[in-house]
Amino acid sequence: MSLRSALLGLLTAEPMSGYDLDRILDETFGYVWTAPHSQIYPTLRQMESEGLIEADVQRTGGRERRVYRVLDKGYDELRRWAGEPVSYTGERDTAHLKASMMHLLSLEQCEAIFRAHLNYYRQRLLIWESRVEAIQSGQSPILKARLRSTDPDEHAKLIAFKLCGYEGSVMRARSEIAWAEHGLDTVASLRRSAESGDSSAATGSAATIVHS
Amino acid sequence: MSLRSALLGLLTAEPMSGYDLDRILDETFGYVWTAPHSQIYPTLRQMESEGLIEADVQRTGGRERRVYRVLDKGYDELRRWAGEPVSYTGERDTAHLKASMMHLLSLEQCEAIFRAHLNYYRQRLLIWESRVEAIQSGQSPILKARLRSTDPDEHAKLIAFKLCGYEGSVMRARSEIAWAEHGLDTVASLRRSAESGDSSAATGSAATIVHS
DNA sequence: ACATACATGTAATGCGTTACATGATTAC
DNA sequence: GTAATCATGTAACGCATTACATGTATGT
Numbered sequence: 001m002s003l004r005s006a007l008l009g010l011l012t013a014e015p016m017s018g019y020d021l022d023r024i025l026d027e028t029f030g031y032v033w034t035a036p037h038s039q040i041y042p043t044l045r046q047m048e049s050e051g052l053i054e055a056d057v058q059r060t061g062g063r064e065r066r067v068y069r070v071l072d073k074g075y076d077e078l079r080r081w082a083g084e085p086v087s088y089t090g091e092r093d094t095a096h097l098k099a100s101m102m103h104l105l106s107l108e109q110c111e112a113i114f115r116a117h118l119n120y121y122r123q124r125l126l127i128w129e130s131r132v133e134a135i136q137s138g139q140s141p142i143l144k145a146r147l148r149s150t151d152p153d154e155h156a157k158l159i160a161f162k163l164c165g166y167e168g169s170v171m172r173a174r175s176e177i178a179w180a181e182h183g184l185d186t187v188a189s190l191r192r193s194a195e196s197g198d199s200s201a202a203t204g205s206a207a208t209i210v211h212s
Numbered sequence: 213m214s215l216r217s218a219l220l221g222l223l224t225a226e227p228m229s230g231y232d233l234d235r236i237l238d239e240t241f242g243y244v245w246t247a248p249h250s251q252i253y254p255t256l257r258q259m260e261s262e263g264l265i266e267a268d269v270q271r272t273g274g275r276e277r278r279v280y281r282v283l284d285k286g287y288d289e290l291r292r293w294a295g296e297p298v299s300y301t302g303e304r305d306t307a308h309l310k311a312s313m314m315h316l317l318s319l320e321q322c323e324a325i326f327r328a329h330l331n332y333y334r335q336r337l338l339i340w341e342s343r344v345e346a347i348q349s350g351q352s353p354i355l356k357a358r359l360r361s362t363d364p365d366e367h368a369k370l371i372a373f374k375l376c377g378y379e380g381s382v383m384r385a386r387s388e389i390a391w392a393e394h395g396l397d398t399v400a401s402l403r404r405s406a407e408s409g410d411s412s413a414a415t416g417s418a419a420t421i422v423h424s
Numbered sequence: 425a426c427a428t429a430c431a432t433g434t435a436a437t438g439c440g441t442t443a444c445a446t447g448a449t450t451a452c
Numbered sequence: 453g454t455a456a457t458c459a460t461g462t463a464a465c466g467c468a469t470t471a472c473a474t475g476t477a478t479g480t
Contacts, residue, residue: 001466001467002304002306002309002467003467003468005309005313006309009309009312009313012316017430017431017432018431018432018433019430019431019432022431025302030302030303031302031303032303032305032308032309032312033302033303033304033305033309034301034302034303034304035302035467035468036468036469036470037431037432037433038433038434038435038468038469038470038471039467039468039469041431041432041433041434042433042434045433060430060476060477061476061477062475062476062477063430063431063432063475063476063477064431064432064476065430065431065432066431066432078313078316079316079317082310082313082314082316082317082321083316083317083321085324085325085328086306086307086310086325086328086329087306088307088332089246089440089441090237090242090243090245090246090247091242091243091244091245091246091381092214092245092246092440093244093245094214094298094299095298095300096244096377096380096381097214097217097218097221097244097245098293098294098298099373099376099377099380100221100244100373100374100377101217101221101290101294102294102373102376102377103362103366103369103370103373103374104290104291104294104295105291105294105295109294109295110373112297113297113298116297116298117298120300150315154315156402156405157315157402158315160398160401160402161311161312161314161315161322161398162312162315164311164314164394164395164398165308165311165312165314167391167394168308168311168391168394168395169303169308171387171390171391171394172384172387172388172391174387175383175384175386175387176384178383179379179380179383179384182376182379182380182383183376183380186372186373186376189372190368190369190372193368213438213439214439215439215440229458229459229460230459230460230461231458231459231460234459247439247440248440248441248442249459249460249461250440250441250442250443250461250462250463251439251440251441253459253460253461253462254461254462257461272448272449272458273448273449274447274448274449275447275448275449275458275459275460276448276459276460277458277459277460278459278460301468301469304468425480426479426480427478427479427480428477428478428479428480429476429477429478429479430475430476430477430478431474431475431476431477432473432474432475433472433473433474434471434472434473434474435470435471435472435473436469436470436471436472437468437469437470437471438467438468438469438470439466439467439468439469440465440466440467440468441464441465441466441467442463442464442465442466443462443463443464443465444461444462444463444464445460445461445462445463446459446460446461446462447458447459447460448457448458448459449456449457449458449459450455450456450457450458451454451455451456451457452453452454452455452456
């Protein structure tokens with residue numbers, strides 16, 4: 001039920017259409033939760049039929065735009081969900097799973113996988129860091145909308161937790177980058193020991209990082 | 213298609229039954245990839261019908277035990293999957309999503325969520341660290357089985373990459389622990405500023421960690 | 425005219441969770 | 453005898469991915 005909450009949460013900042021939500025998930029918020037529009041539109045319809053949100057249908061010529069706003073029942077549901085404990089269902093990470101099978105691959109293939117991981121999280125890091133800066137400098141349009149409809153006494157709390165969320169993403173990206181670099185070191189070390197004909201190397205450098 | 217690969221990968225260490233695989237996912241390997249037995253058994257049957265694995269049916273009295281072993285086609289499929297690039301589909305993390313909605317909650321509720329996060333990853337950290345030690349000291353039964361059926365020249369590579377995978381998990385757990393601690397700091401800071409009637413605090417301490 | 429952005433949907437297929445369901449063997 | 457462990461399944465429901473499908477408004 002997390003997608004519902006993600007959408008509800010965004011709609012509490014400001015009434016929006018499914019298209020708007022899709023764009024936000026693609027651009028900024030999507031680095032916390034993603035969904036394609038094929039999931040967004042039916043979910044909005046469903047929440048509307050349950051009385052959590054309500055659509056204001058705007059027409060520009062022959063084009064329809066359904067702008068949803070959160071009803072009291074929606075706020076209650078969101079608060080209930082936010083307060084309930086997170087259910088930590090098992091880990092599922094394709095990159096780490098793949099890493100656990102790298103002995104099947106050539107060192108070139110292993111290197112390519114770690115490099116791709118490094119590049120992916122370097123890009124994410126830039127995006128997340130820019131989000132943190134946008135919040136700190138008051139440039140985030142969603143946050144600005146949210147502040148407008150919030151009691152000034154609550155502003156510090158709102159900003160502090162928004163920052164905290166993105167900082168968590170920044171920390172995670174840094175950790176994935178460090179892991180990919182460690183993986184590349186491991187590959188380099190295996191490559192050196194293969195060249196020198198020593199079959200018992202590489203474990204030394206691999207072991208160091210864990211106790212750092 | 214990751215579950216198939218996870219199961220295939222484990223079966224390359226040693227022929228096993230669905231029950232064995234379920235236990236391993238619950239105990240050790242599950243901290244890389246999880247699945248309930250309701251997913252495992254049908255997946256094994258399907259892979260059998262596709263000729264990737266083959267069952268050796270053992271009977272103890274009236275009890276049936278289907279021990280699967282990987283066929284050549286299964287090895288090929290696994291190697292193909294392992295070598296293809298990871299597809300990074302968008303982020304989806306309930307804990308971070310919830311954190312982004314904490315302004316809806318009381319500071320007590322926020323604290324409870326961060327504490328739960330901290331406890332969860334502290335437990336995971338212990339498990340993953342013990343896995344790293346099990347591999348380094350040669351205590352892992354799955355790794356021992358795998359080494360038996362592997363060319364000694366490849367032992368260093370096998371051990372190095374297994375370590376690397378679990379080290380990645382250790383690093384991630386540390387990062388989540390650090391984030392939860394940062395969240396608790398944020399809560400404490402907001403609590404202090406609420407008591408002293410200052411409505412503009414907390415952002416200072418929250419901002420520091422990003423540039424550390 | 426043509427491309428791009430706006431705007432909203434459906435359908436098929438597969439993955440994941442929870443609950444239901446059954447029965448044999450072993451240890452106490 | 454009874455509880456735990458061994459052992460294997462099915463079913464219902466919801467979430468996620470990809471592809472298919474349609475049409476308007478705007479800028480060049």
